[in-house]
Amino acid sequence: MKYVDLAVIGGGPAGLCAAISAASSGAKVLLVDRNRELGGQLVKQTHMFFGSEKQYASTRGINIAKILLDDLMKFENNVEIMTNATVLGIYEDGVISIDYDNKYIKVNPKAVLIATGASEKVLGFPNNDLPGIYGAGAVQTLMNVYGIRPGNKVLMVGAGNIGLIVSYQLMQAGVKVSAIIDAAPRIGGYLVHASKIRRMGVPILTGYTIKEAIGDNCLEKAVICKLDKEWKPIEGTELEFDIDVMCISVGLTPLTELIMQAGCDMKYVPELGGLVPIRDANYQTTKENIYVAGDVSGVEEASSAMVEGYLAGLCAAKDIGFEHKDYAQLREDYISQLDSLRSGAVGEKIRSGISKIVREVI
Numbered sequence: 001m002k003y004v005d006l007a008v009i010g011g012g013p014a015g016l017c018a019a020i021s022a023a024s025s026g027a028k029v030l031l032v033d034r035n036r037e038l039g040g041q042l043v044k045q046t047h048m049f050f051g052s053e054k055q056y057a058s059t060r061g062i063n064i065a066k067i068l069l070d071d072l073m074k075f076e077n078n079v080e081i082m083t084n085a086t087v088l089g090i091y092e093d094g095v096i097s098i099d100y101d102n103k104y105i106k107v108n109p110k111a112v113l114i115a116t117g118a119s120e121k122v123l124g125f126p127n128n129d130l131p132g133i134y135g136a137g138a139v140q141t142l143m144n145v146y147g148i149r150p151g152n153k154v155l156m157v158g159a160g161n162i163g164l165i166v167s168y169q170l171m172q173a174g175v176k177v178s179a180i181i182d183a184a185p186r187i188g189g190y191l192v193h194a195s196k197i198r199r200m201g202v203p204i205l206t207g208y209t210i211k212e213a214i215g216d217n218c219l220e221k222a223v224i225c226k227l228d229k230e231w232k233p234i235e236g237t238e239l240e241f242d243i244d245v246m247c248i249s250v251g252l253t254p255l256t257e258l259i260m261q262a263g264c265d266m267k268y269v270p271e272l273g274g275l276v277p278i279r280d281a282n283y284q285t286t287k288e289n290i291y292v293a294g295d296v297s298g299v300e301e302a303s304s305a306m307v308e309g310y311l312a313g314l315c316a317a318k319d320i321g322f323e324h325k326d327y328a329q330l331r332e333d334y335i336s337q338l339d340s341l342r343s344g345a346v347g348e349k350i351r352s353g354i355s356k357i358v359r360e361v362i
Contacts, residue, residue: 004030004080006316007096007109009087009258012040013302014294015115016068017309018316022113023075025317025324030107031072032082032098039065040117041302044140047165054337055303062144068306090262094289110320111289113312114259115305118252118273118295123157126212132219136166136249149173151245155222156180158249159204161301164193166247171200178241181208181224183231190346211238213246222246252299262290271353272298278357281335283312284319286359291316298357300341300350307337 008019011033019031037043045061056064072079085100090112098105120135122128134142134150136158142148154175156167159182167177180197185207187194194204207227214221226237253274260266265278265286276298277285284291293312294305311334318327342350 002107004028004109005320006111007107008113010115011038012117013042014305014309017306018113018293018313020071021310021313022317023078025322027317027322028078030080032085032087034086036084044144046144111316113291113316114296115294116255116296118254118299121251121253123248125210130213130215130219132244133246136162136247139166139247143173149175153178153243154245154247155241155243156247159187161189163249164189164197167197177202178243180204182206183209183227219244254296262287267357269353269356271349280359282315304341307334310334
């Protein structure tokens with residue numbers, strides 16, 4: 001049995017920041033990630049971030065991952081890292097089990113912080129399993145991590161920030177983006193991204209969905225059609241594209257299996273991506289000493305995930321006896337950063353969703 005103060009599950013932006021925050025408070029932290037490399041989505045994000053200087057604005061995601069790892073190593077005496085490790089379960093007595101290097105390991109932490117992120121949503125349509133149909137994250141991994149172009153001509157499905165950014169990255173890699181479509185009546189991503197795409201001659205068609213994919217052994221064509229106000233296909237509006245890649249970017253779903261297995265109370269909140277844990281303002285769930293941060297507690301931008309990680313790690317460390325010397329000042333600052341990131345019309349949906357799951361701190 002291994003004993004630690006805080007076990008952080010997930011080494012993406014939220015998990016890394018939570019580990020930094022807790023370790024800087026004096027807690028002994030075990031950081032577990034199923035991948036070989038820490039950083040989560042950051043390692044495939046070559047675009048520059050928005051936000052403020054505190055969220056590394058104008059810095060590329062891949063460089064933010066390196067910055068966070070360097071920050072974490074400042075507290076290397078308080079941190080143990082397990083990569084290529086899968087957490088199998090969280091049990092009633094607080095013990096977690098891990099498959100690490102083909103060994104079964106049991107860990108007894110004083111608290112657990114779950115930052116497992118989210119997975120990509122999929123679309124159902126005829127032949128949606130043809131080779132050549134990818135999620136946006138898979139396309140980013142191919143191009144930005146392994147340097148492989150997924151194909152020559154792509155149809156992007158989804159005009160949110162990820163769809164727009166990945167479309168631009170595809171064009172930078174020499175891939176023709178035939179069009180970007182979105183079932184919603186308006187573009188979901190930032191207009192600055194959409195304007196840049198349109199200036200490069202790529203049409204963005206809102207109110208359209210995929211009718212079917214066509215091909216024998218791989219994707220050869222895609223047929224789209226317009227939707228009416230009730231989101232039903234309109235006959236006679238079909239358009240056909242000769243493509244060899246379809247990239248699906250229709251949102252993310254929080255990866256909450258561990259949270260549910262631990263017995264935390266959950267609630268379905270569409271604004272946050274689906275089923276999410278009920279928590280308090282310190283990111284503690286309805287189970288004592290089980291905390292959450294990042295997309296697993298509600299899908300947002302990576303900037304928000306990082307700040308949530310700092311806040312949740314700070315609060316979790318305090319609750320188990322490791323109060324940072326600047327706890328009150330840091331907590332207030334993190335809350336202020338999140339309020340700023342969620343302000344205005346863009347953050348209205350997130351604010352609405354959070355209001356449905358946050359319970360009073362006891």
